[in-house]
Structure formats: structure tokens, C-alpha cells
Amino acid sequence: MSAAPTSSVGPVGTRARGAAAVEVTAVGRVFGGRSREVVALQDVDLTVAAGELVSLIGPSGCGKSTLLRLVADLDEPTSGSVRVFGRSAREARLARDYGIAFQQAGLLPWRTVRANVELPLALAGTGRAGRRERADELLALVGLSDFADHHPDQLSGGMQQRVAIARALADSPSLLLMDEPFGALDEMTREHLQAQLLRIRAETRAAVVFVTHSIPEAVFLSDRVVVMSPRPGRIRDVVEVAIDRSGAAAGPDDVGDDLRTDAAFVAAVAEVRDALRRDGTRRAADAP
Numbered sequence: 001m002s003a004a005p006t007s008s009v010g011p012v013g014t015r016a017r018g019a020a021a022v023e024v025t026a027v028g029r030v031f032g033g034r035s036r037e038v039v040a041l042q043d044v045d046l047t048v049a050a051g052e053l054v055s056l057i058g059p060s061g062c063g064k065s066t067l068l069r070l071v072a073d074l075d076e077p078t079s080g081s082v083r084v085f086g087r088s089a090r091e092a093r094l095a096r097d098y099g100i101a102f103q104q105a106g107l108l109p110w111r112t113v114r115a116n117v118e119l120p121l122a123l124a125g126t127g128r129a130g131r132r133e134r135a136d137e138l139l140a141l142v143g144l145s146d147f148a149d150h151h152p153d154q155l156s157g158g159m160q161q162r163v164a165i166a167r168a169l170a171d172s173p174s175l176l177l178m179d180e181p182f183g184a185l186d187e188m189t190r191e192h193l194q195a196q197l198l199r200i201r202a203e204t205r206a207a208v209v210f211v212t213h214s215i216p217e218a219v220f221l222s223d224r225v226v227v228m229s230p231r232p233g234r235i236r237d238v239v240e241v242a243i244d245r246s247g248a249a250a251g252p253d254d255v256g257d258d259l260r261t262d263a264a265f266v267a268a269v270a271e272v273r274d275a276l277r278r279d280g281t282r283r284a285a286d287a288p
């Protein structure tokens with residue numbers, strides 16, 4: 001694997017003023033040796049503005065997770081470049097520019113639920129009282145206040161995932177990278193957390209890159225839905241979602257029902273579905 005150069009524009013390690021949250025330029029990622037090459041991504045260009053919420057959707061194996069991992073500096077591109085707030089993905093990771101919530105909750109089993117949520121704050125040097133207050137606030141948000149002193153193995157998979165989401169939000173990151181974070185949850189919890197994500201995003205103005213298999217989820221959450229094609233993974237279509245979310249997720253019990261029945265929502269769902277079908281990726285829409 002040869003990595004792309006990761007030198008920064010501007011002073012090393014500083015966030016470029018006015019820079020996009022994510023700027024992916026001509027990125028390719030090839031796995032394996034010459035005889036068994038898998039071209040997971042090819043010629044991918046994607047810009048996510050500060051504060052924008054962009055979903056990636058496409059059939060299994062089209063490279064959604066790979067793209068997210070490149071942004072998170074968990075992997076390096078074979079070609080092209082990835083920049084986060086104007087600096088390299090590595091510098092952004094070291095500066096804790098983003099929070100991550102992936103399919104696997106990835107909690108530390110020896111720490112309590114609260115201590116897991118507090119972890120990013122501890123790394124950031126937040127004092128004990130501040131950490132506890134923020135963790136308890138986030139655990140209330142994801143409906144787990146009663147489990148703060150439990151350990152992860154005492155929780156269901158869905159509950160563990162909610163802890164991971166709370167942890168990703170702990171340090172109020174400017175960018176959230178989320179890989180099917182609600183995939184394992186029951187429908188009611190999923191809709192609740194989708195609505196809360198909109199609310200959190202409105203409050204924090206964080207940019208979000210969100211991988212999902214669900215067309216309604218992508219449309220409900222996103223300013224733009226990026227439709228990817230099967231291998232080699234490329235961006236084939238971008239659907240703008242111009243729905244008015246100002247009334248969505250008004251309170252903790254709101255699940256965004258008004259938005260989900262809105263004519264513009266229904267039309268956008270149809271548009272994304274058409275885009276997936278045009279690309280011959282009918283299997284992508286496997287969620288309600």
C-alpha cells in the first residue's frame with residue numbers, strides 16, 4: 001500500500017479557517033496484491049461543508065466504510081488525498097476534530113458505561129465534575145441514565161451502540177463519522193435517535209458523514225445523499241434533500257413524524273431509490 005502525501009496546507013496541525021469539514025480528492029483505495037486486487041474506491045471526489053450532513057448509501061461492498069475509514073485516518077488511500085478541516089486526516093485525528101460511532105460499539109469492557117462516555121473528555125483534559133455532568137447529560141439523551149454504573153457486557157447490543165453514540169458526542173466534535181450507528185436498533189429507538197441526531201446537529205452545528213443502508217434514514221437526516229456504485233466504488237449520484245427540518249426534533253420525545261410524512265420527504269426517498277436503481281444497485285435498499 002502506498003499512502004498519499006499528507007502534508008498540510010498552512011501551518012502544520014492548524015485548522016484552516018473556512019475549510020470544508022471533509023475534502024476527498026481523486027481518492028482510490030486498492031486492497032491486496034497484484035494478482036488479487038480489490039479496487040474498493042476509484043476516483044472519489046467528495047466535499048462536505050462545515051455543518052453539513054451527508055449520507056453515503058449504496059450496495060454492500062461498494063466502499064462506504066472504506067471511505068469513512070480514510071476520513072477517520074483508520075486507513076490510508078492508495079491515491080488521492082483526504083483533508084479534514086484543511087489538514088490531513090492524521091492531524092485531524094490527533095487534534096480530535098471528529099467523533100466516531102461505528103457498527104461495532106467498541107466500548108472498553110472494564111469501564112462503566114459512564115466512564116466509557118467520559119473517555120474522550122478525559123483525553124481532552126476535562127475535569128472530573130465536568131466529565132460526569134456531560135456524560136450524564138448524554139446518557140439521558142440516549143435513554144440510558146439508569147445504566148450509567150453498569151458495564152458494557154450487562155447491556156444489549158443496541159444499548160451498547162447508544163453508549164457509543166453518546167461517547168462520540170462527548171467532546172462536542174465539529175465532525176461526526178457514523179457507520180450504520182443505528183443499524184442494530186429496533187425501529188422505535190432508531191427513529192428516536194435519528195430525530196435526536198438532527199437536534200444535536202442543530203445545536204452543535206457539527207458536520208456529519210453518515211453511512212447507512214436505509215433510504216428513509218438517509219433522507220430524513222441528510223442535506224445530501226451520496227449514492228455509490230458497486231465495485232469499484234465511485235460516486236454515481238448526489239441527491240439534494242431540500243426538506244424543511246426547522247420543526248423536526250423539537251423535544252426529547254419528538255421522533256420527526258411530521259417530517260417523515262411530508263410530501264418533500266416522500267419525493268426525496270423516491271429520488272434516491274431511482275438513483276440506486278439507475279445504477280443497477282437494487283439491493284442497496286434493504287431497510288424499511
Ligand SMILES: Nc1ncnc2c1ncn2[C@@H]1O[C@H](COP(=O)(O)OP(=O)(O)OP(=O)(O)O)[C@@H](O)[C@H]1O
Nearest residue numbers: 031032038040059060061062063064065066067231
Ligand atoms: N482490509 C481489507 N482487505 C481487503 N479487502 C477489503 C478490506 N476492507 C474492505 N475490503 C473490500 O473493499 C470493498 C469495500 O468494502 P467496504 O466495507 O468499504 O464496503 P461497504 O460499502 O461499507 O459494505 P457494507 O455495506 O456491506 O458494510 C469490499 O469488496 C471489501 O471486501
